[in-house]
Amino acid sequence: MKKFVAVAGNIGVGKSTLVSMLCDRLGWQPFYEPVADNPYLADFYQDMRTWAFHSQIFFLTRRLRSHRQLLDHPTSAIQDRSVYEDAEVFAQNLYRRGLMAERDYISYRELYRVLAEFLPPPDLVVYLRASVHTLQQRIALRGRDFERTITAEYLGQLNELYEEWIANFSLCPVLTVPADALDYVAHPIHLDLIAHKIQEKLTGKEEVVFKPEEIN
Numbered sequence: 296m297k298k299f300v301a302v303a304g305n306i307g308v309g310k311s312t313l314v315s316m317l318c319d320r321l322g323w324q325p326f327y328e329p330v331a332d333n334p335y336l337a338d339f340y341q342d343m344r345t346w347a348f349h350s351q352i353f354f355l356t357r358r359l360r361s362h363r364q365l366l367d368h369p370t371s372a373i374q375d376r377s378v379y380e381d382a383e384v385f386a387q388n389l390y391r392r393g394l395m396a397e398r399d400y401i402s403y404r405e406l407y408r409v410l411a412e413f414l415p416p417p418d419l420v421v422y423l424r425a426s427v428h429t430l431q432q433r434i435a436l437r438g439r440d441f442e443r444t445i446t447a448e449y450l451g452q453l454n455e456l457y458e459e460w461i462a463n464f465s466l467c468p469v470l471t472v473p474a475d476a477l478d479y480v481a482h483p484i485h486l487d488l489i490a491h492k493i494q495e496k497l498t499g500k501e502e503v504v505f506k507p508e509e510i511n
């Protein structure tokens with residue numbers, strides 16, 4: 296049976312890498328986050344207050360389109376970052392920090408709510424949880440120039456919102472992956488473990504967790 300999985304997590308946590316490796320492992324179709332295509336992103340990191348609304352609207356539009364295409368895809372697929380994160384984490388963080396005007400945020404939320412009502416949720420959200428230290432290390436390794444200005448404070452604020460969102464998310468099951476401890480690039484056994492846990496969760500098993508003895 297066809298499945299739709301969304302991989303969620305903060306900047307630099309390893310979503311795209313995991314999507315690629317899982318799709319190779321499971322023979323599923325990847326749907327990637329449109330980072331390189333966003334014409335506002337570099338400007339956003341230089342001047343968040345000016346470009347926040349533009350950048351978030353771009354991401355929301357692309358993510359909704361990707362979500363719809365993924366639902367229509369004939370085989371199982373994995374999405375790199377869900378549409379929910381754009382609104383519940385990134386846009387909300389910008390608004391809380393005063394980097395998105397209230398009227399822009401209200402318009403953005405209304406658009407998100409209306410469009411999201413028409414989209415069936417994924418079968419599973421895989422949430423990659425990592426500390427700010429791990430995120431900074433991985434961001435440095437991938438060497439994107441426009442990400443060099445991302446601060447630890449900003450990543451920490453996003454982490455807090457991710458935890459709030461996951462704690463209240465009920466549209467579909469969630470599998471939380473301890474990304475600090477699991478290096479699926481260096482250790483194929485960690486990728487096997489994640490794939491196994493995803494399959495367990497998709498079959499309806501309720502209590503699926505990563506035990507310390509499985510990781511070490």
